[in-house]
Amino acid sequence: MSTVKLTVNGKAVAVDVEDRTLLVHLLRDHLNLTGTHVGCDTSQCGACVVHMDGRAVKSCTMLAGQADGANVTTIEGIAKGDELHPMQAAFRDNHGLQCGYCTPGMIMSAIDIVHRHGGQLDEATVRHELEGNICRCTGYHNIVKAVLDAAGRMKVSQAAE
Amino acid sequence: MGVEGIGARVVRKEDKRFITGKGRYVDDIKLVGMTHAHFIRSPHAHAKVKKIDSSAALKMPGVVAVLTGQQLVDDKVGNLICGWAITSKDGSPMKMGAWPAMAPETVRFVGQAVAVVIADSKNLARDAAEAVVVDYEELPAVADVHAAIKSGAPQLHPEAPGNQVYDWVIGDEGATDAAFAKAANVVKLDVTNNRLAPNAMEPRAAIADYDAAEEHFTLYTTSQNPHVARLVLSAFYNIAPEHKLRVIAPDVGGGFGSKIFIYPEEMVALWASKKVGRPVKWTGDRTEAFLTDAHGRDHVTHAEMAFDANNKITGLKVKTYANFGAYMSLFSSSVPTYLYATLLSGQYNIPAIHAEVIGVYTNTTPVDAYRGAGRPEASYLIERLMETAARQLKVDPAALRRTNFITQFPHQTPVIMAYDTGDFNASLDAAMKAIDYAGFAARKAQAKSQGKLRGIGVSCYIEACGIAPSKAVGSLGAGVGLWESAEVRVNPVGTIEILTGSHSHGQGHETTFCQLVADRLGVPISQVSIVHGDTDKVQFGMGTYGSRSAAVGLTAILKAMEKMESKAKKIAAHALEASEADIVIENGEFKVTGTDKAIAFPMVALAAYTAHNLPDGMEPGLKESAFYDPSNFTFPAGTYICELEVDPGTGKTSFVNFVAADDFGRLINPMIVEGQVHGGLVQGIGQALLEHAIYDANGQPVTASFMDYAMPRADDVPSFNLSHTTTLCPGNPLGIKGCGEAGAIGASAAVINAITDAIGKNNLEMPATPDRVWRTIHAA
Numbered sequence: 001m002s003t004v005k006l007t008v009n010g011k012a013v014a015v016d017v018e019d020r021t022l023l024v025h026l027l028r029d030h031l032n033l034t035g036t037h038v039g040c041d042t043s044q045c046g047a048c049v050v051h052m053d054g055r056a057v058k059s060c061t062m063l064a065g066q067a068d069g070a071n072v073t074t075i076e077g078i079a080k081g082d083e084l085h086p087m088q089a090a091f092r093d094n095h096g097l098q099c100g101y102c103t104p105g106m107i108m109s110a111i112d113i114v115h116r117h118g119g120q121l122d123e124a125t126v127r128h129e130l131e132g133n134i135c136r137c138t139g140y141h142n143i144v145k146a147v148l149d150a151a152g153r154m155k156v157s158q159a160a161e
Numbered sequence: 162m163g164v165e166g167i168g169a170r171v172v173r174k175e176d177k178r179f180i181t182g183k184g185r186y187v188d189d190i191k192l193v194g195m196t197h198a199h200f201i202r203s204p205h206a207h208a209k210v211k212k213i214d215s216s217a218a219l220k221m222p223g224v225v226a227v228l229t230g231q232q233l234v235d236d237k238v239g240n241l242i243c244g245w246a247i248t249s250k251d252g253s254p255m256k257m258g259a260w261p262a263m264a265p266e267t268v269r270f271v272g273q274a275v276a277v278v279i280a281d282s283k284n285l286a287r288d289a290a291e292a293v294v295v296d297y298e299e300l301p302a303v304a305d306v307h308a309a310i311k312s313g314a315p316q317l318h319p320e321a322p323g324n325q326v327y328d329w330v331i332g333d334e335g336a337t338d339a340a341f342a343k344a345a346n347v348v349k350l351d352v353t354n355n356r357l358a359p360n361a362m363e364p365r366a367a368i369a370d371y372d373a374a375e376e377h378f379t380l381y382t383t384s385q386n387p388h389v390a391r392l393v394l395s396a397f398y399n400i401a402p403e404h405k406l407r408v409i410a411p412d413v414g415g416g417f418g419s420k421i422f423i424y425p426e427e428m429v430a431l432w433a434s435k436k437v438g439r440p441v442k443w444t445g446d447r448t449e450a451f452l453t454d455a456h457g458r459d460h461v462t463h464a465e466m467a468f469d470a471n472n473k474i475t476g477l478k479v480k481t482y483a484n485f486g487a488y489m490s491l492f493s494s495s496v497p498t499y500l501y502a503t504l505l506s507g508q509y510n511i512p513a514i515h516a517e518v519i520g521v522y523t524n525t526t527p528v529d530a531y532r533g534a535g536r537p538e539a540s541y542l543i544e545r546l547m548e549t550a551a552r553q554l555k556v557d558p559a560a561l562r563r564t565n566f567i568t569q570f571p572h573q574t575p576v577i578m579a580y581d582t583g584d585f586n587a588s589l590d591a592a593m594k595a596i597d598y599a600g601f602a603a604r605k606a607q608a609k610s611q612g613k614l615r616g617i618g619v620s621c622y623i624e625a626c627g628i629a630p631s632k633a634v635g636s637l638g639a640g641v642g643l644w645e646s647a648e649v650r651v652n653p654v655g656t657i658e659i660l661t662g663s664h665s666h667g668q669g670h671e672t673t674f675c676q677l678v679a680d681r682l683g684v685p686i687s688q689v690s691i692v693h694g695d696t697d698k699v700q701f702g703m704g705t706y707g708s709r710s711a712a713v714g715l716t717a718i719l720k721a722m723e724k725m726e727s728k729a730k731k732i733a734a735h736a737l738e739a740s741e742a743d744i745v746i747e748n749g750e751f752k753v754t755g756t757d758k759a760i761a762f763p764m765v766a767l768a769a770y771t772a773h774n775l776p777d778g779m780e781p782g783l784k785e786s787a788f789y790d791p792s793n794f795t796f797p798a799g800t801y802i803c804e805l806e807v808d809p810g811t812g813k814t815s816f817v818n819f820v821a822a823d824d825f826g827r828l829i830n831p832m833i834v835e836g837q838v839h840g841g842l843v844q845g846i847g848q849a850l851l852e853h854a855i856y857d858a859n860g861q862p863v864t865a866s867f868m869d870y871a872m873p874r875a876d877d878v879p880s881f882n883l884s885h886t887t888t889l890c891p892g893n894p895l896g897i898k899g900c901g902e903a904g905a906i907g908a909s910a911a912v913i914n915a916i917t918d919a920i921g922k923n924n925l926e927m928p929a930t931p932d933r934v935w936r937t938i939h940a941a
Contacts, residue, residue, distance in 0.1 A: 034189035035182015044867035075182035099667030100179030101414030130875035139843030
């Protein structure tokens with residue numbers, strides 16, 4: 001057992017976990033942040049994507065201990081109260097989700113994609129960048145639309161800040 | 162249409178919880194004292210279970226129990242059932258071997274459970290499973306249908322000699338032979354419809370909780386049809402009577418058919434929860450999904466189509482071998498028979514059809530309904546045949562289809578189905594226009610000048626949905642009726658709860674079903690909530706599959722709404738001192754037509770519950786229910802056209818354009834309908850280009866993770882150009898046909914027709930990987 005200290009969604013936490021515990025299980029089982037999902041066990045599907053120190057990571061592919069001292073943001077931590085993150089709003093407005101299971105990972109990956117590419121996103125880039133996130137419902141059409149829409153909204157909201 | 166009524170692109174009510182991480186899936190639920198199950202699964206495709214030694218595991222920390230298949234037998238827990246009886250051509254019933262939830266004696270596919278470890282945590286259960294020693298005696302195994310029916314092949318079940326489940330026929334063989342005898346041209350084709358793994362993104366999961374004082378079970382499960390699960394668990398598996406079993410299917414992360422069936426894991430979890438006296442949770446991992454979720458497709462078919470001198474089809478002969486895997490899953494028997502062969506007429510006038518389907522056991526994961534279920538196999542076969550015929554007869558493929566389209570409705574096909582309505586020319590026209598079919602030759606020449614092989618492929622699909630008239634399916638062997646139920650509960654403050662037997666696992670019912678209410682009453686959808694997925698709340702229902710929830714489930718809600726509105730009008734008329742016949746409902750008010758007298762809907766609701774001033778003899782309250790049984794199947798149809806380029810140097814396919822023109826009848830929410838089509842198209846494209854659940858000759862699965870099984874990813878597929886042509890379905894009052902499966906049914910043929918057009922070779926199996934395409938291009 002080890003104590004892992006980290007900041008999750010702005011809150012400092014210390015969690016006692018078995019050394020073999022994965023970050024995703026720390027989030028889901030110990031902190032009850034069940035918005036982060038497990039879809040494949042082989043780092044392929046991206047349902048478990050969270051942000052660690054501002055970068056998208058697959059939380060099923062790292063030990064909780066590796067997040068010691070880190071700043072982790074999950075899907076539960078990106079809205080400002082009732083105000084949705086522009087990526088969340090874009091997924092809803094563009095019908096970028098159906099069953100919702102891949103959605104948290106998609107949204108967390110997509111925010112990272114926009115951050116890394118700034119306003120330079122086009123459809124081909126979004127499709128290429130989403131290779132680590134699998135969706136079985138939407139056929140990706142509306143997810144791609146949502147990411148491009150959100151890229152515009154995030155630019156506007158950054159400019160406003 | 163109001164802003165939230167029928168036909169409006171309303172954003173989904175359910176989305177807020179999903180985009181904020183507040184969805185509640187089975188694995189998100191924790192119960193006090195909960196234990197965790199880990200199944201011990203056979204690594205062999207066929208073996209005798211000689212001995213299970215769990216003594217070391219039982220001594221490990223946190224281990225509560227190790228339970229085996231023999232204990233299931235001892236406790237008289239029933240075997241898994243197949244719910245649709247098929248009769249062979251010789252009049253004999255289908256031949257089935259028993260499928261126990263955990264195998265006491267013989268395992269017949271890799272992944273079949275033999276025992277389960279119950280422990281305090283998931284990791285402790287996994288650790289202990291490593292310490293359980295199972296002694297197997299390997300038996301010869303067979304995975305391929307043709308190998309399985311050869312004499313001397315390993316035999317799976319003594320009840321099914323030759324591994325044959327049934328040999329079933331449909332249609333008029335004499336008339337078909339006569340058509341072929343007179344044919345001017347005959348087109349022949351062999352096709353394999355590749356085996357697929359459904360892969361809903363949420364793995365299956367179950368939590369069972371036994372209350373010893375009440376002798377009552379609660380099961381949380383990833384189900385598309387919780388009431389059917391309760392019925393089967395009660396009536397056949399001897400777990401608990403229905404009134405002592407509550408089944409809850411909360412948020413479910415996709416189904417695509419694979420979550421219709423009642424699997425061994427939830428049976429064992431229920432049984433084990435009583436044995437250990439604590440709640441038992443099982444959550445599958447992705448490899449378990451590959452090994453145990455019912456697979457789809459897996460047909461091998463030879464077909465011949467006869468034409469007269471005017472290129473009119475005169476006859477169709479089909480012989481299909483369907484691979485069922487090692488056991489007959491819940492609806493497996495119906496898929497290659499009544500869901501497949503009854504659609505072999507496609508969109509065409511075919512005077513004579515004869516089809517034979519041979520169902521075969523192999524040492525592989527059981528096969529059952531997967532998005533489209535039989536209809537993709539039929540559509541793929543017919544549309545590959547039409548394309549092959551056009552090439553052989555040297556006519557334009559679109560023109561050949563047009564020559565043979567059914568244009569008069571209703572139309573009785575030679576294979577049971579009576580198409581009610583449609584306009585196949587309209588959808589073909591719309592798709593051809595959208596893709597600029599006329600300009601294709603110039604684009605092909607242009608691509609050629611750049612070293613690329615460009616192709617175009619047409620697919621005109623039809624399907625039978627809205628499953629289904631209970632009497633009709635009963636006469637064909639179904640063990641259940643396929644109606645739907647609904648209840649409308651108006652609260653005293655005028656808010657409304659709609660209880661439905663349909664289940665939403667991505668389809669957006671919480672929005673579309675509210676749109677019907679908004680359309681009829683003029684109340685905002687925020688005043689309406691949809692209740693589903695809990696057998697304690699909804700009395701009964703048949704669930705969601707077969708594109709049935711709008712055509713059947715929503716019609717049931719309409720019937721209940723009509724009853725509620727009728728009573729509400731009486732109350733309003735009484736309050737307004739008017740005649741009931743003069744009451745109209747507009748914008749949330751009950752009005753006396755032609756006057757300014759009105760009463761708001763919440764006041765009518767309140768009057769129903771205060772009961773201070775009701776018409777004489779009227780019961781208080783405002784709650785009505787309905788059961789709706791459709792009169793026919795519905796027949797969504799359309800045309801998909803795919804344009805693509807093949808790189809002859811690598812065999813890689815790149816999409817140029819993909820257009821879809823669908824006729825789904827009335828659309829409730831076009832945004833949601835389009836989403837259903839997008840997803841279906843990508844499942845069809847996945848089958849055509851990427852996906853294949855592969856076994857080696859000994860029944861070892863080769864593709865049991867996302868590392869090996871090629872799921873479509875965002876950069877494998879194009880964006881789509883969708884349109885709709887509309888003929889309203891005459892079979893239900895809303896005119897709805899259903900849209901959930903069309904994309905998966907029609908897309909694969911369009912892709913393969915386009916690739917084979919591009920490379921100038923007609924025979925190409927799915928999935929058309931670059932390697933396979935390159936070899937086909939360069940084959941002698």
